[in-house]
Amino acid sequence: xxxxxxxxxxxxxxxxxxxxxxxxxxxxxxxxxxxxxxxxxxxxxxxxxxxxxxxxxxxxxxxxxxxxxxxxxxxxxxxxxxxxxxxxxxxxxxxxxxxxxxxxxxxxxxxxxxxxxxxxxxxxxxxxxxxxxxxxxxxxxxxxxxxxxxxxxxxxxxxxxxxxxxxxxxxxxxxxxxxxxxxxxxxxxxxxxxxxxxxxxxxxxxx
Numbered sequence: 351x352x353x354x355x356x357x358x359x360x361x362x363x364x365x366x367x368x369x370x371x372x373x374x375x376x377x378x379x380x381x382x383x384x385x386x387x388x389x390x391x392x393x394x395x396x397x398x399x400x401x402x403x404x405x406x407x408x409x410x411x412x413x414x415x416x417x418x419x420x421x422x423x424x425x426x427x428x429x430x431x432x433x434x435x436x437x438x439x440x441x442x443x444x445x446x447x448x449x450x451x452x453x454x455x456x457x458x459x460x461x462x463x464x465x466x467x468x469x470x471x472x473x474x475x476x477x478x479x480x481x482x483x484x485x486x487x488x489x490x491x492x493x494x495x496x497x498x499x500x501x502x503x504x505x506x507x508x509x510x511x512x513x514x515x516x517x518x519x520x521x522x523x524x525x526x527x528x529x530x531x532x533x534x535x536x537x538x539x540x541x542x543x544x545x546x547x548x549x550x551x552x553x554x555x556x557x
Contacts, residue, residue, distance in 0.1 A: 354410055358403040366392035469551045472498035479555060488535045490548035490555070497533060 366375065366389045378388035471479075475489040475498070488494045540548065 351406075354403065354407050358400055358407050361400055361403075363393055363396050363400075366396075469495065469554065470498065471495065471551075471555060475555075485552075486534055487537050487540060487545065487548035487552055490551040491535075491540070491544040492547060493533070493544075494548075495551075 364371070371392065374392060375385055375388040378391055379385055383391070469490070471489050471494070475485050475494075478485045489498070535544075537545075
């Protein structure tokens with residue numbers, strides 16, 4: 351159906367009583383229809399046609415609105431899709447950046463300055479703990495830790511030293527495997543102060 355170009359509600363009925371419409375009037379005029387009646391008939395025909403055109407005009411406007419709304423929805427969907435694709439690309443780029451420079455994006459731990467210095471027992475003590483063997487608490491007292499620091503400063507733990515074994519023979523062993531048994535105090539002989547110092551340190555070491 352051809353598209354209606356102008357709003358029929360704005361149309362004005364033609365002057366069918368004028369000279370240009372004389373031929374149209376003459377086709378209607380007869381012994382039962384006067385010229386005035388012929389003019390009225392022509393006006394009635396125009397009004398009926400105009401009413402039909404008004405209905406078609408309203409339908410055309412409704413179709414136009416629906417099409418415009420559909421186009422708007424399609425455009426919004428396309429914009430949303432493009433925005434989502436952009437966000438996904440940016441997220442992928444961020445992940446690649448983090449993967450490439452992972453140390454740069456490592457979170458900073460919310461830890462303060464330690465209240466106490468770190469406890470470093472002797473290499474002999476550490477190796478015994480790693481093997482799950484019994485270790486005297488004395489090694490975690492102030493005296494035991496001081497001896498570990500002194501020994502570490504004097505002799506490299508990986509250095510080989512000559513030691514007398516239990517059977518009386520001698521052998522070269524690592525310095526970390528040697529302990530000064532004469533200075534070690536058994537657990538039951540520790541003072542209460544030394545015991546209180548050693549226990550928390552021992553627990554920390556085995557955690």
